[in-house]
Amino acid sequence: MNKATKNLCPRCGKARIEVKKWREKIGESWVTYTNTVCPDKACQKIVEEKIATHTAERQAIEKKRAEAKQARQSINLRRTIHRPRMDMELSLVH
Numbered sequence: 346m347n348k349a350t351k352n353l354c355p356r357c358g359k360a361r362i363e364v365k366k367w368r369e370k371i372g373e374s375w376v377t378y379t380n381t382v383c384p385d386k387a388c389q390k391i392v393e394e395k396i397a398t399h400t401a402e403r404q405a406i407e408k409k410r411a412e413a414k415q416a417r418q419s420i421n422l423r424r425t426i427h428r429p430r431m432d433m434e435l436s437l438v439h
């Protein structure tokens with residue numbers, strides 16, 4: 346019926362209001378972005394807080410992953426440093 350029904354608030358189900366529409370060129374094609382808000386200000390605030398929490402959680406997970414990767418890399422680095430010394434010890438035993 347009307348195109349607003351496509352953008353329903355995930356929280357209260359009300360039709361969301363378009364506040365901003367812009368186009369961006371991604372590679373060779375133009376992509377239209379639409380920023381919508383819930384007509385209920387209190388609801389919109391909660392939705393935004395949820396998004397912020399999700400973003401923070403995702404960033405925390407990504408940070409942990411990066412730290413784990415870094416830790417793995419430093420272990421590998423330590424291994425390569427230790428290897429020559431082990432070889433030396435082995436040659437001493439022989």
Ligand SMILES: [Zn+2]
Pocket residue numbers: 354355356357358359383384385388389
């Ligand atoms: Zn809402």
